[in-house]
Amino acid sequence: MKLDPLSLRLFVRVVEEGTIAAVAEREHIAAPAVSKRLRELEELFGTALLVRTNKGITPTAAGMNLSVLSRDVLDDLRNIVLQMKVFSDGLRGSVRVLVNISAVSTCMPPLVKSFVERYPEVNVSLLERDSLAITESVAANVAEIGVFTRLPHSADIEVHPFRSDELKVLVPVDHPLSTRKRVTFAETLNYEHVVLRAGTHLRHQMLNAASQAGKPLRAKVEVSSYDALCKMVQVGMGIGILPAGNAEIYRLPGTRMLKLDEPWAVRELVICVRRADALSPAARLFFDHLRASP
Structure with a gap:
């Protein structure tokens, strides 16, 4: 044959x-x-x-x-x-990595920097995508590695632990909730929100939680980045829910960060590949670099 x-x-x-x-x-x-x-x-x-x-x-x-x-x-x-x-020309190559909005602005930049410093001949292409799109793209071999917030999916991929994060509530200092240390999601639904664009996993989580609470999600402003979300909260356009890592980076004067008292507020970032043993040498190096990070 x-x-x-x-x-x-x-x-x-x-x-x-x-x-x-x-x-x-x-x-x-x-x-x-x-x-x-x-x-x-x-x-x-x-x-x-x-x-x-x-x-x-x-x-x-x-x-x-x-x-x-x-x-x-x-x-x-x-x-x-x-x-x-x-063996013929030394270690060089490229790796295509898809990451979600939470990871692209927090943990990934220093990891890419340390990797490129160690392997200067390897080019890392880092693209931001929604979590569900990342699982589908890696399964279809559009990218070799993905970093996303763990969620139900049907993609034929391997998923490996990476790190965890927690959702927080960002409010203006003069907001009625600003004197609180922790709030439930149902309590936040009494006020207008600044939300991420449709299609993100966080937006989907919030809509599901609002439906279970029997209240509408009052989306005053829709933005495409956590930076913009924090700025909108700062000027009083509403309150915002975002990962703690992003909140620490973008939090501006005139805002306070509260604990979101919900089980789903603790989230897990994971790494996905089609098959770890089938990665290219450059992709395998980057994959191992991510998994070795603290």
């Missing part, structure tokens, strides 16, 4: 793109040649792998299984090349 890595790569690309024409243009291979390789794969395995219609191409159950197995094989082959390359 002969399996050609090029045929497997073209098959995976066709499953991703949905058309042979798009794959042919992307891979600079004639469309008939791509079709021929797909037919040869179906003949080799003795089963239909793709369903072809005038709307495009979709994988059969067997085809979907082959696409998953093929990605693993192609990852392993690419990993062999990368690992052998280390």
